[in-house]
Amino acid sequence: MADYTLEELQQMLVEKQQEEAIANDTPTVFETYEKSIVEASDYEEIYIQYTGSFHTRLGYIAKSQTEDKKIVWQTYYINEMRNGKLVGRSPQNRVPTTGSYNSVIPDPTLQIIGSREVDTTVMKG
């Protein structure tokens, strides 16, 4: 093993830590894709709302013509029930579909993945 000074070893350690930090902090391909749309000068954001009860937000579309990219987000809800009556919808998840600006991607629709009784439990700090 080569002889290193304490200072050289410390410098090597620092550089290794930096590599590790960068590797941990690298955005995913999707995050990079989404960011290029959101930060584009012609960014468009369109919310699609349900015309029935609660005007639930079904999802939204993020797109940019200059980037020639589009993301259609579909939201999934759980129906909140009280004594058999629908009293609200809680969003649980969103799924993106990507494409070019003019690609034909269906608009989000009302997606209910389950129902549950409203829980009034209160946690104590």
Add this chain to the structure above:
Amino acid sequence: MAVYYVSKYGDDNNNGSLNLPFLTIDYADTQISAGDVIYIAPGVYRESVQFGVGGTAGNHVKWIGDTDLNQFSQASPPAASSSYEKGVVRVTSAGENESYDGANSAYALYTYTKQYIEFHNIHADGGGQKLGTNGARSSYSFRGYSDTYDIYAFNCLAQGATFGFRNLSTANCIAVACGQYGFYQGEKHVNSIGIGGYGTFYQSDLCVDCIAIGGGIGCFWNVDKQVNCAAFGGNTGFRCYDQNDFIFDSIAIGSATGFMGSFNTTAQGTVISGSFSQGCYGAVYKGNISNFRWGAGSYRFVSSAANYPYGWDGTAFGFQNIDNGDVGLLYSYDKLINIAEVLKPTLLNKMVRGASDSNHDSDRAQQDSSLEGPYTNYELEDIANSPRLLGERTASFHLNDNGLSKRDIGPWEFSTTEITSSVSQSTPGFRILGEGIQYFEIGQSSGSAITASVNVYYTSSATMKPSITFKYFKSMPSSSTYNGNLFAYSTGSQLDIQTTIATANQNTWTNIAVSASPSSNDQVLQLQLHARSTGSATASFSDILIQ
């Protein structure tokens, strides 16, 4: 501005009034406008909310957890035979089984591209996340899109997510057990606490009065400005990114490297001042160091690019015989090992620097000018009224003579000095342990010659002997020259140092003296007593006995 209410006893068919609240946060968000305030009753809201409505610079949207029922106590009973209960306002993307089943990144509260939104008194967690080919990559308790969107959290708790607070400014917030980052970026963090995670405070612009415990890669990692913060454990206590950054009045305890400055430059750059490293393997890696103290570490770890023009003086204080119960900082500095006390970070400055160190205050104020605004201007009333920021207590180091006596040695004496017995001609009055350095601040009248002398006794080798030093200005600068910042001015060539090193052999009492003839008030700054090498720097220290 309108006020709306959300309650687990509510209904999204309601109008959102106090007696007819909404049920879900998500639905309330479809009904509000900029400047509106929404009170949320205690309860568990299992929602993954992506906000569609933001505020403006003068009209923030405020989501406020009414944990103490300041609002809902005035509401009609929510249902037959029931009443509102005080408690946690929890928002989570987890289902009833407390795990997240979605295929994508989970978030409890995500402001996306919306601006000027505040969260108050809310506990948010991302829930667990399933692993697998389509498993969620990350979960978020609170998330903004980037720092340009001005999202704030006050008195909030993030727990059990990959990211606790991402791209928010926070005050009085806690991130606990957030796997990757407790506080990721964000413009300002004030009085917030992070426990665990890979980076506890990561790439933030400014941290004031914050505490980080156990950050894997770093407690404060690539944070630009760090003031009055404390780091416990982790790979790195504090790390700045470039030469414009600074660390003031902060403490690192038990980190692999306590302070790391100016990573991104070969110059020493980063100012590290008024800070303190205890029990770190390496105290400092790079940095323009002033008024820095370290103890009980293995190395100072100062690279060749480091600069320590003032206050370091080439010596450091170590602590010996702690295992044997003798005097050591961990004994005398008992407030530091009491976490409950440490969780009052406002006190740290006073503990390190003393309450009346006006020079330091002006020194720091000069650095503040490099921020967008003074860090004391927190912009929002909630931060300025933080109970901890309003806390006042003076704490300085105390000597602990094995429980027999105590003496307040003031904020500037960081040596492990102990009182040994009553002073007489034949017995020592004090002992500086090992590498200890004893400081005395000096004030003198205009034109008065000043001499200090002391009888000392040492047992170390012939090349490591007691010394006595005056630090003083070659000529007293005018106030217009140093512009109110005497300490900063004194770090340059204006400072003169006069030292006398003992010449007598070891194991005998000897007198050493030093003199100065100042022509102006306060020209002499400091008297020091410590051991100094007269040859090789590898010589061993010994205790110095002082009559």
